[in-house]
Amino acid sequence: xxxxxxxxxxxxxxxxxxxxxxxxxxxxxxxxxxxxxxxxxxxxxxxxxxxxxxxxxxxxxxxxxxxxxxxxxxxxxxxxxxxxxxxxxxxxxxxxxxxxxxxxxxxxxxxxxxxxxxxxxxxxxxxxxxxxxxxxxxxxxxxx
Amino acid sequence: xxxxxxxxxxxxxxxxxxxxxxxxxxxxxxxxxxxxxxxxxxxxxxxxxxxxxxxxxxxxxxxxxxxxxxxxxxxxxxxxxxxxxxxxxxxxxxxxxxxxxxxxxxxxxxxxxxxxxxxxxxxxxxxxxxxxxxxxxxxxxxxxxxxxxxxxxxxxxxxxxxxxxxxxxxxxxxxxxxxxxxxxxxxxxxxxxxxxxxxxxxxxxxxxxxxxxxxxxxxxxxxxxxxxxxxxxxxxxxxxxxxxxxxxxxxxxxxxxxxxxxxxxxxxxxxxxxxxxxxxxxxx
Numbered sequence: 001x002x003x004x005x006x007x008x009x010x011x012x013x014x015x016x017x018x019x020x021x022x023x024x025x026x027x028x029x030x031x032x033x034x035x036x037x038x039x040x041x042x043x044x045x046x047x048x049x050x051x052x053x054x055x056x057x058x059x060x061x062x063x064x065x066x067x068x069x070x071x072x073x074x075x076x077x078x079x080x081x082x083x084x085x086x087x088x089x090x091x092x093x094x095x096x097x098x099x100x101x102x103x104x105x106x107x108x109x110x111x112x113x114x115x116x117x118x119x120x121x122x123x124x125x126x127x128x129x130x131x132x133x134x135x136x137x138x139x140x141x142x143x144x
Numbered sequence: 145x146x147x148x149x150x151x152x153x154x155x156x157x158x159x160x161x162x163x164x165x166x167x168x169x170x171x172x173x174x175x176x177x178x179x180x181x182x183x184x185x186x187x188x189x190x191x192x193x194x195x196x197x198x199x200x201x202x203x204x205x206x207x208x209x210x211x212x213x214x215x216x217x218x219x220x221x222x223x224x225x226x227x228x229x230x231x232x233x234x235x236x237x238x239x240x241x242x243x244x245x246x247x248x249x250x251x252x253x254x255x256x257x258x259x260x261x262x263x264x265x266x267x268x269x270x271x272x273x274x275x276x277x278x279x280x281x282x283x284x285x286x287x288x289x290x291x292x293x294x295x296x297x298x299x300x301x302x303x304x305x306x307x308x309x310x311x312x313x314x315x316x317x318x319x320x321x322x323x324x325x326x327x328x329x330x331x332x333x334x335x336x337x338x339x340x341x342x343x344x345x346x347x348x349x350x351x352x353x354x355x356x357x358x359x360x361x362x363x364x365x366x367x368x369x370x371x372x373x374x375x376x377x378x379x380x381x382x383x384x385x386x387x388x389x390x391x392x393x394x395x396x397x398x399x400x401x402x403x404x405x406x407x408x409x410x411x412x413x414x415x416x417x418x419x420x421x422x423x424x425x426x427x428x
Contacts, residue, residue, distance in 0.1 A: 024218075031208035032208045034204060035201065039201075050151075068372045071369075086377075089377065092380060097366050098362075100200070116288075122226060125226055129229045129230060130366060134370050137370070139371070144240070
């Protein structure tokens with residue numbers, strides 16, 4: 001925070017230096033990788049789904065939410081190994097939800113490396129809240 | 145009906161919602177829940193889950209481009225997420241709680257009201273390309289909320305600062321609640337905080353809002369996912385379709401005058417909002 005840069009239009013000359021270009025590039029890579037993996041899993045999962053459920057009616061497919069059993073990591077791995085479309089699609093959803101979390105983590109690492117203690121704490125709080133929501137609050141609400 | 149047909153229809157409707165939403169500048173997510181509930185008869189909470197997943201996918205697509213172009217103010221975005229993320233956790237909790245309590249009509253009426261309130265709000269956004277007379281507050285100074293970017297349209301470097309951080313936090317908390325409850329981006333509220341309260345330049349405001357939408361949606365989606373209120377057969381085609389539609393909307397017709405599309409989109413949104421309210425009241 002002590003490093004000075006060119007004063008802005010408002011006479012404010014204590015802006016911290018911008019994050020390095022690498023930080024932005026790596027965040028973009030995290031987002032694109034997450035999206036790419038998700039889209040691949042969604043397309044593959046839907047293709048598998050249609051081959052297995054071709055000609056079935058909506059009511060038979062939606063009568064039970066098969067995704068629920070894949071909230072368990074062990075079952076998810078087993079489902080993926082057996083090529084279950086619901087497992088593939090579920091993994092796509094997990095990756096998509098985890099992508100912004102990975103981006104927040106990337107930001108936190110760069111703020112830390114940059115010596116910005118306040119912003120490191122801020123991103124740590126955001127990341128903690130996201131994890132609390134997915135790992136504690138969600139499961140708690142499921143059993144409410 | 146054959147499940148293949150239903151999924152194809154879902155994909156087509158999502159492409160249309162993403163395309164129109166992108167041209168109207170509101171995002172397709174805002175009409176996805178009403179479409180899923182009214183047209184596809186999907187239970188409200190599952191529609192919210194699918195919509196949250198689609199908002200996540202769309203914002204990740206746009207977000208990667210904005211971050212790469214350095215238009216996203218990471219400090220401001222990350223800081224304000226301290227308000228949007230707990231808001232989204234509370235919003236998603238409310239939706240699950242009201243669903244379990246058999247109070248879905250309240251959710252229908254509330255979403256209808258939010259959509260109707262969004263319509264005038266959508267005309268208030270982006271009042272100035274580069275706001276003037278900004279007086280940074282204490283928090284902005286302490287955390288260094290400001291920077292500069294090269295504006296290709298203005299052909300010059302633009303320096304900017306943030307102000308009114310605390311009011312912006314309040315608006316962002318509300319945006320988080322709305323986003324978590326209904327699986328929408330709440331972009332209008334986020335821009336109101338960034339553009340209206342903090343007086344950030346339009347491009348920074350838009351990019352930072354998009355950056356935040358992804359994290360806020362992840363908070364709400366994470367809760368719904370872990371609580372079991374997601375159906376991948378529903379969420380996957382909706383997310384793929386909305387992303388494809390939004391991408392096409394942003395790339396194919398960048399020079400189009402969007403006013404007519406916006407009016408059509410807003411009329412459609414108003415009609416869906418009224419239908420939701422009528423259903424909530426038991427009249428639809």
